[in-house]
Amino acid sequence: xxxxxxxxxxxxxxxxxxxxxxxxxxxxxxxxxxxxxxxxxxxxxxxxxxxxxxxxxxxxxxxxxxxxxxxxxxxxxxxxxxxxxxxxxxxxxxxxxxxxxxxxxxxxxxxxxxxxxxxxxxxxxxxxxxxxxxxxxxxxxxxxxxxxxxxxxxxxxxxxxxxxxxxxxxxxxxxxxxxxxxxxxxxxxxxxxxxxxxxxxxxxxxxxxxxxxxxxxxxxxxxxxxxxxxxxxxxxxxxxxxxxxxxxxxxxxxxxxxxxxxxxxxxxxxxxxxxxxxxxxxxxxxxxxxxxxxxxxxxxxxxxxxxxxxxxxxxxxxxxxxxxxxxxxxxxxxxxxxxxxxxxxxxxxxxxxxxxxxxxxxxxxxxxxxxxxxxxxxxxxxxxxxxxxxxxxxxxxxxxxxxxxxxxxxxx
Ligand code: SF4
Numbered sequence: 001x002x003x004x005x006x007x008x009x010x011x012x013x014x015x016x017x018x019x020x021x022x023x024x025x026x027x028x029x030x031x032x033x034x035x036x037x038x039x040x041x042x043x044x045x046x047x048x049x050x051x052x053x054x055x056x057x058x059x060x061x062x063x064x065x066x067x068x069x070x071x072x073x074x075x076x077x078x079x080x081x082x083x084x085x086x087x088x089x090x091x092x093x094x095x096x097x098x099x100x101x102x103x104x105x106x107x108x109x110x111x112x113x114x115x116x117x118x119x120x121x122x123x124x125x126x127x128x129x130x131x132x133x134x135x136x137x138x139x140x141x142x143x144x145x146x147x148x149x150x151x152x153x154x155x156x157x158x159x160x161x162x163x164x165x166x167x168x169x170x171x172x173x174x175x176x177x178x179x180x181x182x183x184x185x186x187x188x189x190x191x192x193x194x195x196x197x198x199x200x201x202x203x204x205x206x207x208x209x210x211x212x213x214x215x216x217x218x219x220x221x222x223x224x225x226x227x228x229x230x231x232x233x234x235x236x237x238x239x240x241x242x243x244x245x246x247x248x249x250x251x252x253x254x255x256x257x258x259x260x261x262x263x264x265x266x267x268x269x270x271x272x273x274x275x276x277x278x279x280x281x282x283x284x285x286x287x288x289x290x291x292x293x294x295x296x297x298x299x300x301x302x303x304x305x306x307x308x309x310x311x312x313x314x315x316x317x318x319x320x321x322x323x324x325x326x327x328x329x330x331x332x333x334x335x336x337x338x339x340x341x342x343x344x345x346x347x348x349x350x351x352x353x354x355x356x357x358x359x360x361x362x363x364x365x366x367x368x369x370x371x372x373x374x375x376x377x378x379x380x381x382x383x384x385x386x387x388x389x390x391x392x393x394x395x396x397x398x399x400x401x402x403x404x405x406x407x408x409x410x411x412x
Pocket of ligand 1 (some may be wrong): 017025
């Protein structure tokens with residue numbers, strides 16, 4: 001049984017992991033909590049969003065708003081981009097609020113703490129924003145990360161938040177709430193929010209379905225079950241179950257073709273190949289399956305490398321490995337002084353200094369996205385990107401060779 005701390009042992013943000021691998025929470029408890037500059041930056045961006053939200057939906061004087069914003073701007077990790085993402089966050093909230101039945105003002109709340117103990121032992125959570133109007137409870141969550149697009153579909157963190165909010169507001173709003181709309185706003189990756197809407201009954205049924213898993217994850221020891229969810233596990237590099245899965249070569253061999261032949265068969269032997277009737281070339285289906293399995297293998301190997309490097313830097317010894325200095329390029333310690341010295345040596349400044357336009361992101365930072373669009377929209381084009389292999393589940397449209405053939409036609 002976990003010892004009480006300030007944080008929920010089974011947090012909603014890690015629910016996608018402990019629901020899939022019920023051993024993870026107890027296993028991870030032995031690893032220190034890491035704080036990263038990304039996490040601190042994300043916390044600050046959330047505070048900017050909250051301030052913008054309160055300014056739009058509550059009574060806040062201009063003076064108070066500007067005073068609060070000044071404090072946030074003075075913090076380390078602050079970036080002007082946070083103003084743009086907070087504006088987009090509030091736009092989405094606004095679209096939801098004005099889209100509701102206009103007869104009654106919607107209820108809007110920020111940073112709402114919810115009790116999740118009806119589904120998850122010791123469970124609790126904090127929602128970025130809730131809006132209630134008409135027959136809908138809206139749960140809005142801001143994500144500052146720009147590495148991976150977080151989907152709202154089948155997202156257990158959002159569903160737990162929604163269950164907690166439903167339980168909290170049901171006594172006030174009664175049967176008025178019929179459905180729950182859960183939205184993830186991740187403006188650094190997409191201006192379009194991602195949503196999932198469930199009826200209250202569907203959400204409750206899901207809540208019942210996860211109770212046994214939550215109990216198993218809480219009481220321990222649980223079952224190790226490696227998969228894509230290992231990505232943010234604190235013990236991912238040293239987890240034996242994950243290592244065993246990724247080094248189960250016999251099992252790997254068995255997927256060529258999937259499940260056949262017997263995983264222990266000597267399929268590398270030409271005679272056996274003939275007996276088993278395996279052709280010398282992999283089929284495209286086999287290539288697809290190997291790519292899927294290989295992706296996890298590559299992730300795991302990279303995690304092992306990152307762990308080993310840090311362990312050696314921390315003074316530990318990892319058999320057969322050492323850390324060396326990577327390649328580096330020469331730099332000028334004082335570029336301005338060096339240029340002056342070269343000019344003094346008779347070289348013309350124009351030959352020494354290159355005038356370079358900013359990137360589009362640089363212009364947007366300088367003048368704001370809307371202003372840049374108004375001034376330069378006519379000059380912007382988005383060429384078709386290079387073909388990139390992606391899993392079928394990827395949200396992007398499949399690459400069109402025809403569209404690529406026509407790209408550039410008409411440009412002279
Ligand atoms: S690395 Fe994966 S399998 Fe191992 S404990 Fe973490 S989530 Fe579970």
